Structures are given as C-alpha cells and as structure tokens.
Amino acid sequence: MENGNETGFSLIGIGPGKVESMTIEAIETAKNSDVRLYEAYTALWPESELEKLEAMVGPIERVMRPALERPEDLFQRARTTSVAILVVGDPMQATTHIDFQLRAEKEGLPFRVIHGISVTTLVPGSTGLSDYKFGRPPTLTYPYGEWIVTSPLEVMLRNQMQGLHTLVLFDLDPTGAGTGDQRPMQPSDALTSIEKMVAKLHDSVVDDAIKEQAGSVFDSMCVLCSDLGTDDELMKTTRIRNLREVPGGRLNCMVFLANTSEMEQEAINRWK
Numbered sequence: 001m002e003n004g005n006e007t008g009f010s011l012i013g014i015g016p017g018k019v020e021s022m023t024i025e026a027i028e029t030a031k032n033s034d035v036r037l038y039e040a041y042t043a044l045w046p047e048s049e050l051e052k053l054e055a056m057v058g059p060i061e062r063v064m065r066p067a068l069e070r071p072e073d074l075f076q077r078a079r080t081t082s083v084a085i086l087v088v089g090d091p092m093q094a095t096t097h098i099d100f101q102l103r104a105e106k107e108g109l110p111f112r113v114i115h116g117i118s119v120t121t122l123v124p125g126s127t128g129l130s131d132y133k134f135g136r137p138p139t140l141t142y143p144y145g146e147w148i149v150t151s152p153l154e155v156m157l158r159n160q161m162q163g164l165h166t167l168v169l170f171d172l173d174p175t176g177a178g179t180g181d182q183r184p185m186q187p188s189d190a191l192t193s194i195e196k197m198v199a200k201l202h203d204s205v206v207d208d209a210i211k212e213q214a215g216s217v218f219d220s221m222c223v224l225c226s227d228l229g230t231d232d233e234l235m236k237t238t239r240i241r242n243l244r245e246v247p248g249g250r251l252n253c254m255v256f257l258a259n260t261s262e263m264e265q266e267a268i269n270r271w272k
Contacts, residue, residue, distance in 0.1 A: 006082055006110060007078055007079060007080060007081060007082055007109070007110060008078050008082065008083070008104075008109045008110025008111055008112070009074075009078050009082075009083050009084075009085060009104055009109060009110070009111050009112065010029050010030075010033060010082065010083070010084045010085070010112045010113075010114060011085050011087060011091040011092075011097060011100075011101065011111070011112070011113050011114070012026045012029055012030055012084055012085065012086050012087065012091065012114045012116070013026065013087055013089060013090040013091045013092075013114060013115045013116020013117070013118070014026060014045070014053070014086050014087065014088060014089075014116055015088075015089065015116040015117040015229060016088070016089060016117055016118075016119060016122060016227075016228055016229025016230060017045050017046060017049060017088070017227060017229055017230040017250075017251070018045075018046075018049050018229070018230050018231065019049055019052050019053050019056065021116075021117055021229055022053075022116065023114065023116065025114055026114050026116060027056065027057060029084060029112075029114055030053075030057040030058075030084045030086060031056065031057040031058065032082075033082045033083065033084035034081035034082045034083070035061070035077060035081055035082070035083045035084065036057060036058060036059065036060045036061065036084045036086060037060070037061050037062075037063045037067075037074075037083065037084065037085045037086065038050065038060045038061065038062050038063070038086045039063055039064075039068065039085055039086065039087045039088075040062045040063065040064060040182075041064050041065045041172065041173065041182065042087060042088060042089075042094050042096070042172070043088035043089060043172065043251060044088065044172070044182065044184065044250065044251065045088055046230070046250060049230075053086075060086065063085075065096065068085075068096055068097070068100050069096060069099075071100060071103060071104070075103075075104065075107050075109060078104070078109050079109070087116070089116055089117065089118040089119055090115050090116045090117070090118035090120075091113060091114075091115070091116065092113060092115070093118055093120065101113070117229060119167075119169075119225075119228060119229075119253060120137065120167060122228045122229050123167050123225055123228065123253065123255060126225065126228055126233070126235065127223050127225065127235060127255055127267065127268060127271070128263075128264060128266075128267020128268060128270070129165055129223075129255060129257075129260070129264050129267065129268065130261070130264060133163070133164055133165050133258070133264075134159075134164060134165050134166070134167055135155070135158070135159030135162065135164030135165070135166055136155055136159065136166070137166065137167040137168065137169060138151065138152035138155040138156060138166065138168060138169070139152060139168075139169040139170070139171060140152050140168055140169070140170055140171055140185065140190050140193050140194070141171045141193065142171050142173075142174045142185065142189065142193065143192070143193060143196050148193065148196045148197055148200060149197075150197045150200050150201050150204060150206070152168070152193075152197070153194060153197040153198065153201065153214065153217070154201075154206060154210055156168060156217075156256045157210050157213040157214060157217065158210070159256070159258065160213065160220070160256065160257075160258045161209065161213060162258075163258045163259055164258050165255050165256065165257055165258050166255065166256040166258075167253065167254075167255055168190075168222075168253060168254050168255070168256050169253050170184065170185035170186075170189075170190055170251075170252045170253050170254075171184075171185045171189075171193075172184050172185070172251075184248075184250060184251050184252065185252060186248040186252065187224055187243040187244065187246045187247070187248045187252060187254075188243065188244040188248075190243055190252070190254070191240065191241070191243040191244050194217065194218075194240060197214075198214050198215075198217060198218075201214045202214075217240055218239065218240050218241035219239055219240070219241065220239065220240050220256065220257065221237065221238070221239055221240075221257045221268075222237070222238065222239070222240055222243075222254045222255060222256050222257055223235055223236070223237050223254060223255040223257065223268055223271055224236045224237075224238065224243065224246055224248070224252065224254045225252065225253050225254060225255070226248050226249030226250075226251070226252045227249035227250055227251060227252075228253075232249055232250070233249075234249060235271040236271055236272075237268045237269065237270075237271040237272045238272075240256075
C-alpha cells in the first residue's frame with residue numbers, strides 16, 4: 001500500500017456539488033486512501049469542483065456503472081489497498097451501492113460508509129415544503145425510441161391523490177447503459193417524457209382514477225430545482241405545461257405538488 005492504510009472500501013458521500021459541502025471526515029478519508037474512484041453515473045459534480053477536490057485529496061479516477069455492478073476487479077484491488085469510492089450526494093441512496101456493499105461484505109472486505117448531503121433532504125428544506133408530506137420518489141426516464149415506461153407518472157399521480165408531494169428525479173443517461181456520455185435531463189426533456197407517458201396511459205390497463213388524474217397533469221403545479229446545494233442553485237414554481245419555457249441547470253429535479261398548506265404555499269410563491 002502507498003500510504004500504509006487499511007485495506008477495503010470507503011464509500012464516501014461527497015454532497016451535492018461543491019467541496020465546501022463535504023464533511024471533514026469525507027475529505028480526510030479520501031485523502032488518506034490509496035485509490036480514489038469517482039462514481040460518475042448516478043449524478044455529476046461540476047468539473048471545476050472535481051478538480052478542486054482532486055487538488056486537495058490526490059488523483060481521482062472515474063468509474064461507471066459496470067465497475068460497481070461487476071466488481072471483481074475492484075474487490076481484487078481492495079484486498080491490498082484502501083479504495084475510496086466518491087459518490088455525489090449520499091452514497092446509500094442508490095440500490096447499486098447497497099448491493100455493492102453487501103457483496104463486498106460477503107467477500108470479507110472491510111467496508112466503511114461516510115454519509116453526505118443528499119438531494120432528498122435538500123429539496124424540502126430549500127423549497128419550504130414539509131418533508132412529512134412527501135411520497136415515494138420516482139425518476140423520470142428518457143424515452144428509448146418509441147418505448148417509454150409509465151410507472152414514474154403513475155407514482156406521481158398516486159402520491160398526488162393521497163395529498164403527498166413527489167420529489168421527481170431527472171434521468172442522467174439517455175442510453176440507460178451507465179457507461180458514459182451522460183446528458184442530464186432538462187425541463188424540456190422532462191415535459192416531453194411526461195407527454196409520452198400520458199399518451200401511453202390512455203391506452204394502458206391502469207385504473208380509471210389514474211387515467212382521469214393524468215388528464216389534468218399539465219395544469220398541476222411543480223417546483224423545478226436546479227443545482228441545489230451549489231452556488232448556482234435555482235428554483236422555479238410553475239405549471240407542468242410550462243416546463244419547456246424554464247431554463248434548467250447542470251442537474252435538475254422537481255417537486256410535483258399535491259395540496260399545499262398556507263405556509264407551504266407562501267414558501268413556494270417565493271419561487272414564482
């Protein structure tokens with residue numbers, strides 16, 4: 001080993017998009033690891049911030065989804081070196097990382113998790129919406145040719161019918177392969193995806209209540225959130241139908257709103 005550290009993995013949450021939002025523990029662990037791998041498919045940091053982090057902790061390699069889903073090579077490295085895997089946000093928000101942890105532990109490899117600030121906690125606090133009123137969070141996916149999955153919209157509509165807001169994550173990878181060439185979904189892409197899902201729902205076997213709710217989805221209100229936790233963060237309260245007119249940022253998500261309390265409404269009115 002280069003630095004005399006222990007072997008195994010440190011899965012490090014690096015927060016939403018700038019070095020200053022990382023914990024001291026996260027920075028020190030990355031600095032003291034033999035190998036630093038930046039998981040570059042779940043979410044992305046600005047290149048300038050990644051370079052700043054690299055100057056602080058040492059060289060950082062990029063890895064994509066196949067490296068974690070087929071981790072035999074990483075396991076081999078971790079038997080003789082300490083490997084830090086840097087994950088945007090909190091590292092345990094993705095099932096890929098949980099599966100990776102379980103497989104590493106079965107291999108007898110030491111495994112340490114250092115949590116980071118996640119968009120799931122940033123969104124309620126930033127928008128002013130009550131975190132007690134959020135339902136299950138789906139991810140809006142890019143259409144693949146003529147095919148599109150409708151489950152994200154169904155989740156949004158079921159949450160809304162139950163009076164629950166929905167944190168809607170936006171896709172990062174038009175190919176779905178997780179191997180690179182990411183193009184973070186923009187608000188206009190999100191609207192196109194929703195339009196295709198609504199059209200498909202009309203011909204699907206979902207219950208009539210969902211179909212009826214889907215008919216009014218474009219008049220529903222949402223709060224678009226761009227680059228939260230960075231110096232460029234921006235929020236915009238608007239109707240779904242207007243998303244094509246709203247500029248996005250590097251990474252975007254939105255809150256699909258249900259009924260709001262008086263305080264919540266006052267809070268989100270700040271972003272109109």
